Amino acid sequence: MKKILMTGNEAIAEGAIQAGCTFYAGYPITPQNELIAYMAAHLQDRGGIFIQAESEIAAINMVYGAAACGVRVMTSSSSPGISLKQEGISYIAGSQLPAVIVNIMRGGPGLGNICPAQSDYFQATRGGGHGDYYCIVLAPASVQESFDLMRTAFELADKYRNPVMILGDGMLGQMMEPILAKGEGHMAYGNHKPYAISHKPKPWALTGCKGRKPNIVRSLYMAEGDLEKSNLKLQKKYKAIQAKEERWEEILVNDAEVVLVAYGSMARIAKAAVKSLRSKGKKIGLIRPITLWPFPNKIFWRLAVNGKRLTFLVIEMSYGQMIEDVRLALEGKAQVEFLGRSGGGIPTEEEIINKVREFADNNLTNSRTRELK
């Protein structure tokens, strides 16, 4: 099959269209503009509806409405724009609607800058808006994976009737790599039946209630006990997602003494550091979480309880957010170190290698003194 050269942003848009996204609303912001531009150029021609909304808030609410009608919907933005969308995302979660939201992160806080960053991890994995809810969060690390995960994103959204967030960063969105973009065989247009991909019927959708009882989509539950009942339903769903949907990539972890933990663009650089250190005989591996929520606890627990002395080095383009999930997963059973930069700085391969050397050497020489403390 022929490869094509695409930016991460374009691959996400193409992946979404091929996954049957038929409604997109967005508002431009760097560094995700290629995504909305691609949607503007292609979605209409391929049977979907594209709207450049008047604001991020309008876009997410259009997505909310379209999702209630049972079609596959998406919006995208970058950090400050995603903050604006949080009220809408909370409503979508509360109303149990499937929707895909893409965040191509830039530096923050505030308007920050347009450099790549991973500083919205907390926001993405802890719901983000008000209320007790979670988004499923997927973190691609290459242009190919950005394309591939879109189908997963829409399927998970439909399966659990839950918002799914794609969490990328400016580097991933802007860079071009060769990818295999599958044909348009499962696209819902042309000679194909509408919703040819695993579009199961959505009996809850607002499709016109001729001949049936009206469906109601809402997040407002005023009667006594109703909201608690609805929330318990959500919690049951979250438990099921946590049990079934953890995804990660592990590289050379089984004999490792040091395990790097990184996601997205950062994981690529960490992988290069692993190769480099392995070639010098260091026992080092990498865990790359692909779902950030649910966080892949299983692999951490498996490594932590096998009795070996193990150090985890969490590397992020932030000052330490995912590290909290790593610590929670390990429950104190292993040492956790951290390397992070943000606001435009990206930890380099060299910095990772130096950091590993620093604490690995300390461990050898100071392990006894550390125990005495």
Place this chain on the structure above:
Amino acid sequence: MSYELRVKTMTEKIIIAGSGGQGIMLIGKILAQAAMMEGKFVTWLPAYGAEVRGGTAHCMVVISAEEIGSPYIDKADTLIIMNNPSLSKFKARLNQDGLLIVNSSLVSLSASAANIKKYPFTDIAIKLGNIKVANMAALGCYLRNKKTVALKNVLAVIKEMASKGKKDVLKINQQALQNLLVADV
């Protein structure tokens, strides 16, 4: 899981820098396309600041026989510099044994490197009849010095890109590209 380990070889890191409008992004894309045709791993990363015509622009291209970690380049194997501000910005980012290609038409600052090639790309382009093909002259110079990708593939990429436009555009681009391949200027 099985994971193949290979020694780091055959990786070329190129930073191309100049001013907006000089076709900096384009020569990066051409290299990336050609590398893709050859089945190599490649990444292309643009500098996406508030760049405008006349402002600074650069892109980073990594071409490798193996999977690429960071598309961002700390130390480059090759620097292609098209104007003065770009030289000041990137000269410290070249590897010790790296190749420095300089557009002497527009770069007056002194530059030094283990391997330095200076040619008046802008003047060459003007002589050919279109100032815009200075980037192609620089690309030709690069290809003469490093065989990262095959010339025939680069020509094929240019043909594919230009087929949408006018025929004379293709011709002048090819002339510019091959100018420095044939003989010293």
